[in-house]
Amino acid sequence: MADKKTSGNSSGRGARDLRVKVKSARGRKLSSTRWLERQLNDPYVKRAKAEGYRGRAAFKILELDDKFRFLVPGARVVDLGCAPGGWCQVAVKRVNALGEKSGKKIGTVLGVDLQEVEPIAGAQTHQLDFMSDDADEKVKEWLGGEADVVMSDMAAASSGHKQTDHLRIIALCEAAAYLAFDVLTPGGTFVAKVLAGGAEGDLQKLLKQKFEKVVNMKPPASRSDSSEKFVVATGFRG
Numbered sequence: 329m330a331d332k333k334t335s336g337n338s339s340g341r342g343a344r345d346l347r348v349k350v351k352s353a354r355g356r357k358l359s360s361t362r363w364l365e366r367q368l369n370d371p372y373v374k375r376a377k378a379e380g381y382r383g384r385a386a387f388k389i390l391e392l393d394d395k396f397r398f399l400v401p402g403a404r405v406v407d408l409g410c411a412p413g414g415w416c417q418v419a420v421k422r423v424n425a426l427g428e429k430s431g432k433k434i435g436t437v438l439g440v441d442l443q444e445v446e447p448i449a450g451a452q453t454h455q456l457d458f459m460s461d462d463a464d465e466k467v468k469e470w471l472g473g474e475a476d477v478v479m480s481d482m483a484a485a486s487s488g489h490k491q492t493d494h495l496r497i498i499a500l501c502e503a504a505a506y507l508a509f510d511v512l513t514p515g516g517t518f519v520a521k522v523l524a525g526g527a528e529g530d531l532q533k534l535l536k537q538k539f540e541k542v543v544n545m546k547p548p549a550s551r552s553d554s555s556e557k558f559v560v561a562t563g564f565r566g
């Protein structure tokens with residue numbers, strides 16, 4: 329990368345500012361330059377690389393699970409909108425899908441995404457538009473039984489219009505919730521990404537009828553300038 333430099337700061341306090349600055353370049357939009365600069369300076373991006381995760385999103389599900397403990401050995405997990413695969417990688421480890429934790433139950437992970445997913449050891453993945461007519465039936469067929477966890481990080485490509493993006497993500501989230509109502513075992517957990525924006529109230533109402541507890545959380549790995557948050561519904565009533 330020709331136009332990247334690390335800025336040093338000799339303020340006398342002994343601390344060095346190691347923030348990577350990216351110079352603007354002809355042909356690259358300012359928004360792309362900012363995105364690149366943010367990626368290069370994001371500690372979660374660095375951690376993802378160091379720990380072998382396919383993206384910084386992995387830390388969101390790790391932090392949600394650290395709090396709510398739904399990815400337990402033996403759990404059967406459905407991951408909607410799973411590409412490139414960070415959440416699946418976390419789930420495979422935590423539910424012991426590869427049988428690496430001896431003496432612990434072995435779980436399963438099924439991931440689907442609009443995009444093709446590079447194979448993930450321990451997970452079964454399929455390319456599927458979850459909003460297509462027979463998507464639910466296909467997922468149920470691949471799952472071949474009940475699930476303990478349905479999680480969705482699905483997000484449609486940004487339209488640039490905040491309210492449109494919000495409505496789209498709520499539609500994805502509702503579709504994920506209806507699959508969860510169909511396949512979750514009693515006591516199961518539903519986790520989904522939503523964007524704060526007003527229309528999520530109906531979804532919350534619906535979830536409160538079906539689950540013992542419904543909580544919203546913004547994990548530390550979720551960027552503070554993003555309106556995303558996660559709804560975690562535990563104790564499916566069946």
Ligand SMILES: C[S@@+](CC[C@H](N)C(=O)[O-])C[C@H]1O[C@@H](n2cnc3c(N)ncnc32)[C@H](O)[C@@H]1O
Nearest residue numbers: 385409411412413414415441442458481482483
């Ligand atoms: C933020 S990414 C998910 C990141 C993922 N959790 C991870 O850890 O790698 C959102 C994903 O939702 C997927 N998606 C959006 N709409 C979808 C749909 N209708 N059906 C299936 N996947 C969808 C996108 O293709 C994208 O890969």
